Amino acid sequence: MSKFPSLRRPAAVGPAAARPVGAPALTAAPRDYTYDGTFEGLLTVLFTVYDWRAAPNSIQPEATAQTGLFAQPAHRATDETQATRVWDGLLRAMTAEARARLYHVFLSEDAEREMLIFRYVDLALRTAADISENYTDATVRRVQRLAQQMFREKHRMEAFVRFEKTSDGLFHANIEPDYDVLPLIAPHFTKRYADQRWLIYDRRRRYGLYYDLTRTDIVQFEETGAPARATDVAATVLDEREPLFQVLWQAYFDHVNIPERRNLKLHRRHMPLRYWKYLSEKQPRAQPFQPIQNKRPPQPGPPLLGAE
Template identity: 85%
Template sequence: MPLKPVRRPSTALVTAASRRPGAPALTAPPRDYTYDGTFEGLLTVLFTVYDWRAAPNSIQPEATAQTGLFAQPAHRETDEALATRVWEGLLKTMDPEARVRLYHVFLSEDADRELLIFRYVDLALRSVQDIAENYANADVRRVQRLAQQMFREKHRMEAFVRFEKTSDELFHATIEPDFDVLPLIAAHFTKRYADQRWLIYDRRRHYGLYYDLTRTDVVQFEVDRPGMKATDLAATVLDEREPLFKVLWQAYFDHVNIPERKNMKLHRRHIPLRYWKYLSEKQPREQRFVPINNKRPPTDANLRLE
């Protein structure tokens, strides 16, 4: 009697299953979790969810938490050791690129970001295969979409930041991005402007990045004064040559412009209107644009000797 072949699971599935720790069943009553609003705090909450076996009804920053009348919020203090343990443990269920996407989702400030990150992690823990390209799942699609939006915003900030030089040799720039991208652009500006002191201030979130020629630090700012314009910077603080630099930049922008190829619809697509208030070339002209005379072909009158 011939023997029937035994079907064995593929090597890929065996490898994936062996490296995935799995997740315990969340059998305890659901809880409303609060944390300090930091990414490390959220990772601490993720550890607590599985430690307590209690799924989250909600996960909210403590400062803005809204709970039901009879809800019992479970606040978790940030534990750096537990946060590191969770962050490193995520590599057992996802590749480094997918893990970074979770950090980008957190920086997106999406209203549902905490629960979205939990659902994504929980799905990864309970799946035998990698879920990064499982676009049939709504949470996977949402994570991917937010990560793409963060990438576009990061790229735009790296291109659209305009510095002003102050009298003490500090280059200052103000931004107001849709997402919290300062942590993502720090490495770019630290590398590109390593020979000068600079400060990039996020006016919407009231903090900034400061580079002092040796390292880049996060610095906190007080709330802006009422009535203060987005681009206000005291004239006495600026370098005396700064207005000239602005005029030169605007002149350069005007001279490289080709009016016959003007396409404002395409222009707004690449440089949205919300960025214009921080771009020197989009500010009112302090000097009227005059074409450069030496670009015109010579005439007999120009060549006539006196």
């Protein structure tokens, strides 16, 4: 897991710790930067921008870079030392929360995320005051909006992940979030399910999180042969009790449901339709739902006090 999303912040020095304004003027000819697509690679590009004093015309992952006919892309190999200097140095220009938003913007996979992050950083470096709530600025508004969207997606993934148990005791779950939220949900599942091995796999981005009872690692592997449904794990590797667990969960969901209070519009707002294919309670029932017949019929007895 990357070390850069850490929210550690050095203690303020002096009253209110005034923010220095120290960004050099970008006087050299603008460049078209490319990098390896990692967050550390993007931080290396930011270091290069101010080291070369050359503003970016564009910043693009090398694998998908599209440049003009006469452009000369400047590829920057990831440098961990430079990336760390930039990540730590950002705390002199913004709060830890604002810095974390930049990482969330990167994970949002927005088409303009690299230039958006550069503009936000450059604005923070050239402004003595905290810019994180300066919503009159379009860049700040866009960063805040993307960060909010990431927070909602993270919250939904933490609520909607459904595991299936395999025969070797591994709990497996598939997800397809709108944004790349796996790095954000890793701490939640590592803490909540610390006593069992689990794998959460993002089918859209083809990588996952694997917890082996000691640590959580990023894993990546090739898919060989699609199962019958996107939600299926091969039946031969599932625990023999897994179908029973799913039936029990579906029965619980059906029994706590109150048909008279059904509000499908509100339900879809809190549980969007795109998540349903990975939710056990939204799959076709193996057996029809039958309400529990546990209500006693009215019993004859003496009239109530005050009754005529």
